[in-house]
Amino acid sequence: MQKLLSEIRACKVCKEHLPLGPRPVVSAHADAKIAIIGQAPGTKVHTTGIPWDDPSGKQLQKWLGVSDATFYDEKQIAIIPMGFCYPGKGKTGDLPPRPECAPLWHTSLFNELPNIELVLLIGVYAQKYYLGKKAEKNLTETVRRFENYLPKYMPLPHPSPRNRFWLTKNPWFNTDVLPVLKSRVAKSL
Numbered sequence: 001m002q003k004l005l006s007e008i009r010a011c012k013v014c015k016e017h018l019p020l021g022p023r024p025v026v027s028a029h030a031d032a033k034i035a036i037i038g039q040a041p042g043t044k045v046h047t048t049g050i051p052w053d054d055p056s057g058k059q060l061q062k063w064l065g066v067s068d069a070t071f072y073d074e075k076q077i078a079i080i081p082m083g084f085c086y087p088g089k090g091k092t093g094d095l096p097p098r099p100e101c102a103p104l105w106h107t108s109l110f111n112e113l114p115n116i117e118l119v120l121l122i123g124v125y126a127q128k129y130y131l132g133k134k135a136e137k138n139l140t141e142t143v144r145r146f147e148n149y150l151p152k153y154m155p156l157p158h159p160s161p162r163n164r165f166w167l168t169k170n171p172w173f174n175t176d177v178l179p180v181l182k183s184r185v186a187k188s189l
Contacts, residue, residue, distance in 0.1 A: 001030050001112045008084060008105050014098045017087075024084035024101075025051050030112055032078040033188040035119045036060075037126040039158065040083035040097035051079040059159035060122070065182040066189070076189055078113055080106065082125045093162065097125055117188040120181075121155045131155070140170060146177055154181060 008024050015022045025041045036052075044054045052060060052071070061071050070076055083097025084105070090096075110116070121127045124139045130153060136142040142155045149155060157163055157173070167173060 001028065004108055004112055008109075011084065011101075011105075013104065014085070014100050017098060018085050019088040020046055020086050022085050023049065025049055026080055026084055026105075026109075027051050027072070027074045028078035028080060028109060028113060029074040031075040031115055032113055033076060033115055033117050034185060035078040035080055035110075035113060035116050036122065037119060037130065038079070038081045038122045039125055040081050040094065041086045042094060043086060046086035051081070056158065056160045059161070063156070063159060063178055063181060064185045066185065070189065078109075078116070080109055082123075082129060102129055118151070118184055119153050121149075121153055123156075123158045127155045140166075143173065143177065144170075146180070150184070154184065156181070 005026060005028065008026050011024050012022045020043070023041075023046050025045055038052070041051070042054055042056075045051060050072075051057070057071075061068065064071070066077075081097065081101070083101045085098065085101075087095040087098055119130065121130055127135050127139065127142050131142065131149060134149070135155075136145055139155075139157060143157055146155055156177070157166055
């Protein structure tokens with residue numbers, strides 16, 4: 001695992017496309033029980049090298065019902081983005097994750113993570129990649145039907161503060177999804 005993580009952290013496959021240069025961010029250990037598949041690091045995470053080191057990460061910890069110590073304990077939770085480096089800024093937010101990363105590294109990572117019981121698919125990129133044709137027509141419907149993907153996968157929206165409108169428009173997420181999420185996370189840990 002350490003050799004693989006070193007190779008990922010040294011990756012420069014798409015460096016010409018990265019406005020801030022390559023800085024792959026990943027956290028994993030063979031003992032991890034939960035994997036979080038997010039989108040790609042933002043500028044703050046790019047700077048610190050700490051996954052989910054931003055307001056989205058704090059919100060995700062609340063959704064999971066875990067402390068900072070648990071969230072960042074790689075022996076419990078593996079944090080694997082779809083794109084390992086900051087992809088740059090787009091018109092309405094960050095660009096999508098670079099398409100090279102997941103096909104290049106995810107299979108090798110999961111081969112080294114034999115104890116994963118629950119994979120959290122955060123955002124449409126992770127959901128399309130891992131659920132394929134089983135995903136619903138959009139993120140909202142995929143998250144609404146989260147039970148169809150259990151026990152292995154649990155699709156979630158991005159916990160970004162920008163998603164306040166989505167959360168307000170979909171109150172069932174707080175009442176129906178979050179209790180199951182917290183229960184599944186507690187059971188796996």
